[in-house]
Amino acid sequence: MRESGEIEMTDTHDDIANMDIAVDLEDARAYELARMRHSAAHLMAEAVLEIFPDARLGIGPAIEHGFYYDFDLPRPLTPDDLAEIERRMAANREKAEPFVREVVTREEALRIFGENPYKVELIEGLPADEIITTYQQGEFLDLCRGPHVPSTGEIGPFKLLSIAGAYWRGDEKRPMLQRIYGTAWPTQDELDAHLTRLEEAQRRDHRRLGRELDLFSVNEEIGPGLILWHPKGAMIRYLVEQFEQKEQLARGYDLVYTPHIASEKIYRTSGHLETDRENMYSPMSIEEVDYYLKPMNCPGHIMIYKNRVHSYRDLPIRLAELGTVYRYERSGTLHGMLRVRGFTQDDSHIFCTPEQVVDEAGGVIDLAMHMADVFGYEFQSYLATRPEKSIGDAEVWERATEDLRRAMEIRGLSYKIDEGGGAFYGPKIDIKWVDALGREWTGPTIQVDFNLPERFDVNYIAEDGERHRVAMIHRTLLGSMERFVGGLVEHYAGAFPLWLAPVQAAIIPITDEQIDFAHDVARRLIDAGLRIDVNDRRDRMQAKIREAQLQKIPYMLVIGKREAAEDAVAVRLRNGRDLGAMPVGAFLEMALPRVEARSLHLDDVEEAAAREAGLALVS
Ligand SMILES: [Zn+2]
Ligand SMILES: [Zn+2]
Numbered sequence: 001m002r003e004s005g006e007i008e009m010t011d012t013h014d015d016i017a018n019m020d021i022a023v024d025l026e027d028a029r030a031y032e033l034a035r036m037r038h039s040a041a042h043l044m045a046e047a048v049l050e051i052f053p054d055a056r057l058g059i060g061p062a063i064e065h066g067f068y069y070d071f072d073l074p075r076p077l078t079p080d081d082l083a084e085i086e087r088r089m090a091a092n093r094e095k096a097e098p099f100v101r102e103v104v105t106r107e108e109a110l111r112i113f114g115e116n117p118y119k120v121e122l123i124e125g126l127p128a129d130e131i132i133t134t135y136q137q138g139e140f141l142d143l144c145r146g147p148h149v150p151s152t153g154e155i156g157p158f159k160l161l162s163i164a165g166a167y168w169r170g171d172e173k174r175p176m177l178q179r180i181y182g183t184a185w186p187t188q189d190e191l192d193a194h195l196t197r198l199e200e201a202q203r204r205d206h207r208r209l210g211r212e213l214d215l216f217s218v219n220e221e222i223g224p225g226l227i228l229w230h231p232k233g234a235m236i237r238y239l240v241e242q243f244e245q246k247e248q249l250a251r252g253y254d255l256v257y258t259p260h261i262a263s264e265k266i267y268r269t270s271g272h273l274e275t276d277r278e279n280m281y282s283p284m285s286i287e288e289v290d291y292y293l294k295p296m297n298c299p300g301h302i303m304i305y306k307n308r309v310h311s312y313r314d315l316p317i318r319l320a321e322l323g324t325v326y327r328y329e330r331s332g333t334l335h336g337m338l339r340v341r342g343f344t345q346d347d348s349h350i351f352c353t354p355e356q357v358v359d360e361a362g363g364v365i366d367l368a369m370h371m372a373d374v375f376g377y378e379f380q381s382y383l384a385t386r387p388e389k390s391i392g393d394a395e396v397w398e399r400a401t402e403d404l405r406r407a408m409e410i411r412g413l414s415y416k417i418d419e420g421g422g423a424f425y426g427p428k429i430d431i432k433w434v435d436a437l438g439r440e441w442t443g444p445t446i447q448v449d450f451n452l453p454e455r456f457d458v459n460y461i462a463e464d465g466e467r468h469r470v471a472m473i474h475r476t477l478l479g480s481m482e483r484f485v486g487g488l489v490e491h492y493a494g495a496f497p498l499w500l501a502p503v504q505a506a507i508i509p510i511t512d513e514q515i516d517f518a519h520d521v522a523r524r525l526i527d528a529g530l531r532i533d534v535n536d537r538r539d540r541m542q543a544k545i546r547e548a549q550l551q552k553i554p555y556m557l558v559i560g561k562r563e564a565a566e567d568a569v570a571v572r573l574r575n576g577r578d579l580g581a582m583p584v585g586a587f588l589e590m591a592l593p594r595v596e597a598r599s600l601h602l603d604d605v606e607e608a609a610a611r612e613a614g615l616a617l618v619s
Pocket of ligand 2: 296297298349474475
């Protein structure tokens with residue numbers, strides 16, 4: 001239900017009435033853009049009313065990169081409608097009608113909008129002391145807090161993008177309205193650039209590529225928001241997990257496993273039943289005790305830590321688990337692999353002394369930087385500080401925030417401050433992956449926790465022989481495997497680097513005479529550790545090459561009479577480049593070191609070109 005290409009996982013703006021513009025008012029450009037875009041939403045609503053005089057209007061806020069408006073209409077909209085609405089919008093913009101603001105009483109507002117139950121509900125929801133205003137341009141009058149540009153003539157170049165269903169107020173029990181998304185920019189160049197970005201984002205959409213490359217599916221009979229990993233998607237995940245587990249073991253982590261369900265007792269102690277109940281699923285009763293699907297892995301790790309007494313000499317203890325958790329997400333917010341109901345976190349909890357926090361956070365940063373390098377992401381770091389609603393002494397907050405700051409500064413990591421962005425129980429470092437399109441994705445988080453060690457009474461015996469409160473850090477690097485792999489699909493546009501490609505080479509015999517040799521080559525390559533597909537179906541060679549390219553298989557190894565006679569393969573890359581015939585041994589010498597090094601490139605030429613372009617991406 002979101003504008004394609006918009007990846008931030010913020011909630012849809014369903015709960016924001018159209019009198020609100022959801023941006024940081026400190027940021028002048030963002031403010032002006034939002035004001036202009038929200039004005040474009042009025043321009044759009046005016047055009048829709050011209051076509052459908054009985055349309056009932058919901059809300060029409062500005063959003064990141066554009067705007068939308070929700071309508072209750074007598075029939076479903078078609079793409080032709082969008083073209084007609086755009087045409088009318090352009091004509092009305094030409095008139096440069098001023099946006100006229102008027103203050104009305106609640107009674108007047110109810111009288112003006114009394115025919116429209118949505119607006120009536122909005123009006124009735126306004127606080128008693130609210131100044132209620134309307135805005136009018138031409139014939140069109142809307143309930144609105146504003147602000148608006150002075151006249152429709154000042155609305156920049158725009159484009160309507162899509163139609164989607166949207167429940168009134170985001171509530172699936174309320175009527176479904178039709179939402180039209182649009183985008184508007186100060187200049188035509190900016191609009192064109194944005195549309196190109198959107199097209200590119202659509203080309204890379206992990207849901208589309210996930211289907212085309214047979215990576216995953218969501219099955220309505222299994223249930224929405226629950227991912228089925230197909231063999232090729234599962235191979236990618238397996239490789240990512242293997243890589244990460246190995247890195248963790250080398251860096252002093254211990255692997256653990258904890259159950260998918262736990263009794264209500266633990267979630268009472270942890271506080272989840274008080275603070276996160278709405279994100280948890282209904283309990284199941286086992287011998288009269290309520291059990292819940294786990295929404296987090298922390299309590300299990302804490303119980304492992306607490307299973308015996310630890311001295312300061314044991315610390316730090318770093319427990320890591322690929323922990324599968326289940327959280328309730330409204331069906332309207334589910335989105336492919338990016339927003340799901342069950343997911344596996346690469347979760348870890350570090351138990352250490354307060355003195356060790358700087359080093360431990362630093363160790364996580366090192367691993368995060370290594371991950372960014374391996375997967376070819378740029379990144380942007382944030383230090384999230386104390387929010388208004390929070391627990392713990394100012395002193396404790398200051399110290400932990402300072403520890404995280406130092407961990408970043410020691411590593412020369414530049415960061416922005418996310419003022420008040422910490423959790424109620426402690427500050428954190430957020431590192432966002434910046435993908436090939438410049439979009440930020442949730443990446444590593446390093447979170448100090450003052451809450452759970454208190455609630456669970458988690459201690460260690462210090463040098464003084466006394467019990468001291470342990471320092472606890474929650475940490476994920478990739479976040480959830482679902483979201484991370486979905487993100488990788490978009491980052492690489494499905495063309496995975498060699499080490500991650502589910503099939504690394506397709507062997508293509510030209511005629512049936514080469515089939516035996518093709519299987520012989522496949523056996524040798526598989527023995528050498530490569531993942532190989534032999535395409536011995538009855539198809540023309542060109543069609544097989546085309547198919548392998550569509551599947552984004554890194555290497556195509558074509559085998560004709562001559563290759564079979566000379567124990568050779570003719571190598572093509574998925575980008576279309578032809579490397580010519582080479583002995584099977586020479587192909588292995590080219591490919592294997594690239595797998596080993598997790599290279600992002602398929603051969604030296606590609607690597608040099610990428611270096612020149614300053615890009616770390618595969619073709
Ligand atoms: Zn407005
Ligand atoms: Zn945790």
